[in-house]
Each structure stands twice: as C-alpha cells, then as structure tokens.
Amino acid sequence: MSTAFLVQLAVSAVLVGVMVAVAALARIPRPAPPLDDAGFRQVLAVEFPERRPDAVWLSSDGAVGIARAGDAALIAYRLGDGYVTRDLNWGQLAAAPRTGEGVRLRFGGPAGGTAQVAWPGDAPWPPVRS
Amino acid sequence: MQDLEHAPFDVVTLAVPGFVLLILLEIALGRLGRAPVRYEARDTANSLILGLGSTVAGVLFAGIVGAATLWVWRHRLIDLPVRGWHVVFTWLALFLLEDLTYYAFHRLSHERRFWWAAHVNHHSSQHYNLSTALRQTWTGGLNGSWLLWLPLTFMGFPPAMIFVQKGVSLVYQFWIHTEAVRRLPAPLEYVLNTPSHHRVHHARNPRYLDRNYAGILIIWDRMFGTFEAEREDEPCRYGIVKNLGDFNILRAVFHEWSAIAADLARARSPREALMVVFGPPGWRPDGEGDTARGLRARWEARQAAAVSSPAASAGPVRSPDASTEAPA
Incomplete structure (x- = not known):
C-alpha cells in the first residue's frame, strides 16, 4: 500500500x-417509543404474519415483547431506534438465565443478538397467563 | 484517454469530498425538519466503517483483478475507436453495456447465495440514508464477481475506460440512497434508477424483495421483469429478511459466509451442498426456507385470502421499524 x-x-x-x-x-x-400491547401485536402481524399469538407479555421497560404461539416464543427487542424479531422454542425461552435486572435472551445463529428483558424478580419465568 | 490500460484518475476517490458534504447536508435537512431523514449513530458508524474497510479490501484484490483484466485486454477481439470524435460511440456503447453488466452482477448478488454473502452487508442496515450507500462489501473480491466485467475488456473496451465508467456508476448510485427525495419527474423515473426505485430495492417487504437491480438505468428491470414501483400505501421497511441482532461490524461482514459454512457442514448430499452455496438465499433442503420467491408467494396467498375473506384480514399494519408513528 x-x-x-x-x-x-x-x-x-x-x-x-x-x-x-x-x-x-x-x-x-x-421515534421508537416503548412497546405497548397494540404496538407489539402490530409488530407481530408484520414480522410473523402466519403465526397467531396465544398471549403476549411486555418487559417492564417496554423494550422487549414476548408472545407465545403454540410451542414457539416470538420476540421483538429494541436495537438502536428499531426492533429486531426472533423466534425460539418455548423451552429455550424458559431456560434463559435470570440476571440481576431480569432475563437475558441470547439468540444463536449467524444473525445473533441478545435481548435483555427487564422482568421483575418476583414475576414467574417463563411468563404465564394471568 | 492516452493510456488505455490505466485510468488517469479514480472517479470514486474524487467524489469522496462530495459524499461527505452531501451526508452532512442530509443530516442538516433532517435536523431542521426539512426532509424525512433519520440517522442512528451506531448504524451510521457501521455503514461508514464498512465503506472505509471496503477500500482496503479493494486494494488487496486489485492486483489479481488488474492482472486478469490486462491479460484479457491483450487478447481482445477488436480495437474499438478510442481517438477522435468516434470515441463518443465507444463511450455510449460502454455506458449501456457496463450498466447491463452491473444489472447482471447485482441480480446475481441477490439471487445466488455465494454472491449474496458478499453483498448482504450493503443491505443489513434498517436505515436508508446516504451513509447506507457507503456500506460496501469487504469480500466482493473473493467470489469472483469482477469476472463479469471481463467480457467488456475482451470485446475491446479499454480497461481505463471501464474503470472510469464503473466509478461513474458507483458515484451515481450514491445519491439515490435517500428518503429526502420523493420522486423525480416521470420521464426520469421511467428511465433512470432513482431514490424511489432504489428504496424499493432496499426494502424487505415481500412485495419489494429482489426488485430493481438497476445501476443507472432502470430500463433493464423493466425489460427483464424485475421492476417494482414504490407505493404510497406500502412504506418500505429496510433491512434484510432476518435482521442482524446487534451492531457488531464483523457480523455484518461475515454472517452470511458463516451461515453458509454451518449449512455446508450439515449438508447430506453433494446436491444439497451445491444448493447451500449456489442456491437462492434462504434455501433449505426441507423446502421451508425463507427465499424471496417463497416469501412473496406466501404473501400473495395471504393477500388473495384477505380479498376473498376480508373479515379474516388483519388490515393494514404499521411497520415496526420504518414508521414515524407511535405504536397504536
């Protein structure tokens, strides 16, 4: 050179x-405000149009949304000023480790990514329908 | 052009100050609210570092590309006019043929995974602004896509002219990476690749996947059936089918190569291995992969079902990553 x-x-x-x-x-x-129920469902409708969520949950800071559709967990998490979506087997979601601030979801595969789910320590994990 | 083998200047290098000024102008327009421009700092950093790195990668491959080009040039079919006023015809023919070559290269880079692996990083941003234009490949020299330009040399177009024309094409394509320009006058939209057409190219909506491969002239897409117009009722959602999960720059460069290696290790037959490498991106042996064609077919089926049974349709939905609205 x-x-x-x-x-x-x-x-x-x-x-x-x-x-x-x-x-x-x-x-x-x-503008990427925290997810609310309707907003998260719209994300799901765009990103997983063939899945029908049975139930949805939001992290306490609204940065992560989790939906259950059969045996699958559908996740949207904030990255920069947008959201990235991933799907996992529900068992994998259930096995995610608790951290001080909540639960850490690590996504394998070449596209990677990690979602830090703000989740109260006294709330059950994996999420259950109330 | 006196020296037919070596260009007297690099169009792209000369354009760099213009790139910088236009990016700063686009940011200023966004800041002042004069144009719908969005920048996210880490995304911008990734795009610009990818651009910087691609210049280093280009230098590393320049030796072999240059040597091959000169060898072909010395075995060319004919001598095209390169002196006097006849050179105008040579430039005109080169302009059209180089742009057609770019179309072929670009289409290959989207429709076959071995080439997509090098091109994907240009599309991995969820943003669409002038910095995205500089999000260039680091591994393009590896897959031999530069071979596609050798027939032009073999036909008798001097390497220096081809180098200049390739630079002109790249510089042209810079300014179309913007949301600040909505539409050009209709005759220009019909002939040229424009910001509107190229937004469609960068979109991941099923309707827009693998469309508008043009470099300078959109006529090739119109001719070969890959044209799709941008629709006001369907805003572009930028990025790739499975967006990257973080801002790791090495992931942006190598993730598809790494995915190919992993899939190859799982391949159960030579045919599967060939399809993993040279099949369409997203191909899977079980037929369940998210190829562009498959995604579009499923989307079309959903659209048809929604038309025949409107009640079952979820209706229009907000884009999660391209909207400027708050979640409903």
Missing part, C-alpha cells in the same frame, strides 16, 4: 469520525 493511499485512508477515517459525531449530535433517530 502506497503512502498516498495510507494518507487518504487516515483522512477518510477522521472524516468518518466527524460524520458519526454529527449524526449523533443531530439526534434524528426514528
């Missing part, structure tokens, strides 16, 4: 930093 290329690369790296900083300072993400 030539010196000119390395200089160009260094200048570009600085410009990347500037643009990211400006994007952060501008504060123009999509």
Whole structure:
C-alpha cells in the first residue's frame, strides 16, 4: 500500500469520525417509543404474519415483547431506534438465565443478538397467563 | 484517454469530498425538519466503517483483478475507436453495456447465495440514508464477481475506460440512497434508477424483495421483469429478511459466509451442498426456507385470502421499524 493511499485512508477515517459525531449530535433517530400491547401485536402481524399469538407479555421497560404461539416464543427487542424479531422454542425461552435486572435472551445463529428483558424478580419465568 | 490500460484518475476517490458534504447536508435537512431523514449513530458508524474497510479490501484484490483484466485486454477481439470524435460511440456503447453488466452482477448478488454473502452487508442496515450507500462489501473480491466485467475488456473496451465508467456508476448510485427525495419527474423515473426505485430495492417487504437491480438505468428491470414501483400505501421497511441482532461490524461482514459454512457442514448430499452455496438465499433442503420467491408467494396467498375473506384480514399494519408513528 502506497503512502498516498495510507494518507487518504487516515483522512477518510477522521472524516468518518466527524460524520458519526454529527449524526449523533443531530439526534434524528426514528421515534421508537416503548412497546405497548397494540404496538407489539402490530409488530407481530408484520414480522410473523402466519403465526397467531396465544398471549403476549411486555418487559417492564417496554423494550422487549414476548408472545407465545403454540410451542414457539416470538420476540421483538429494541436495537438502536428499531426492533429486531426472533423466534425460539418455548423451552429455550424458559431456560434463559435470570440476571440481576431480569432475563437475558441470547439468540444463536449467524444473525445473533441478545435481548435483555427487564422482568421483575418476583414475576414467574417463563411468563404465564394471568 | 492516452493510456488505455490505466485510468488517469479514480472517479470514486474524487467524489469522496462530495459524499461527505452531501451526508452532512442530509443530516442538516433532517435536523431542521426539512426532509424525512433519520440517522442512528451506531448504524451510521457501521455503514461508514464498512465503506472505509471496503477500500482496503479493494486494494488487496486489485492486483489479481488488474492482472486478469490486462491479460484479457491483450487478447481482445477488436480495437474499438478510442481517438477522435468516434470515441463518443465507444463511450455510449460502454455506458449501456457496463450498466447491463452491473444489472447482471447485482441480480446475481441477490439471487445466488455465494454472491449474496458478499453483498448482504450493503443491505443489513434498517436505515436508508446516504451513509447506507457507503456500506460496501469487504469480500466482493473473493467470489469472483469482477469476472463479469471481463467480457467488456475482451470485446475491446479499454480497461481505463471501464474503470472510469464503473466509478461513474458507483458515484451515481450514491445519491439515490435517500428518503429526502420523493420522486423525480416521470420521464426520469421511467428511465433512470432513482431514490424511489432504489428504496424499493432496499426494502424487505415481500412485495419489494429482489426488485430493481438497476445501476443507472432502470430500463433493464423493466425489460427483464424485475421492476417494482414504490407505493404510497406500502412504506418500505429496510433491512434484510432476518435482521442482524446487534451492531457488531464483523457480523455484518461475515454472517452470511458463516451461515453458509454451518449449512455446508450439515449438508447430506453433494446436491444439497451445491444448493447451500449456489442456491437462492434462504434455501433449505426441507423446502421451508425463507427465499424471496417463497416469501412473496406466501404473501400473495395471504393477500388473495384477505380479498376473498376480508373479515379474516388483519388490515393494514404499521411497520415496526420504518414508521414515524407511535405504536397504536
């Protein structure tokens, strides 16, 4: 790699930093308010149109929604200013470890991801219909 | 162009200051509420770092691509006019043929997993803004997609001209990655790839999957049946069928390659292995995979069922990630 290329690369790296900083300072993400029941059901209708949820639950901060559809757990969790969805076997959801602040759901596979579910310590896990 | 083997300049490098200024302008328009522009800092960082990294990856592969191109050039079929006013015809032919080559490359990059693995990171953002345009591949040199441009060299188009035209195409495609521009005048929308057409290309709505592969001219999509117009009643939801679960940049670059490796390890026959690598993205041996064609077919079936039994339809639903509304 030539010196000119390395200089160009260094200048570009600085410009990347500037643009990211400006994007952060501008504060123009999509509005992504916490999920409520109706909002979560609409997410489910878009992302899992062939599934019919039997019941839905929301984390206490509204950042994660969990639905049960038969033996499947359908999950939406907040990432940045949007939501990412995953499905798990209900047994896998039930086996997720409790952490200090709730429950941590780790999603395997190449697309990965982790959802930190804010879940009261005295509430049953996995969620049950009240 | 005196030296037919080496371009006197790199169009893309020359355009970089323009890229920076336009991104800053787009952010300013969003901040001032003058255009529906959305930026999320970590997403922007990922897009721009992917762009930066792709320049390094490009340099690493430049040797072999350049050597192959020059070898083909020295075995070309004919000498096309490159001096005097006749060069206009050579440029015109190159413009059309390079754009057609780009269409073929881009279609291959979406419809066959070996090429999709390198291209997917360009689509893995859930945002659509000018920074998304710079979300370029790091592994494009690996899958040999550059071979698609060699026939142009073999036909007699000088490597320097092809390099310049490829740069022009890439620079053109930068500005169409925006939601700030809704529609161009109809004649331009008919002929050119525009922000509207390319929004459709980046959308993951079943209706929009694997559509609008154009580089500069949208006419190729119209000719080959892959055109889909953007609809006001169906806002684009950006990203990929299974969106990435975090902002890990290495995951963005390598996740599909890693998925191919995992699926190959599970393949039970040579045919399965071939389909895992060269079949459509989402293909699974049990037929239950989420290919674009399958997703569209299931969506069309749901639409048809909704029309025949409106009561069963859930009705229009809000996009979870593209809407500016609060959850209903």
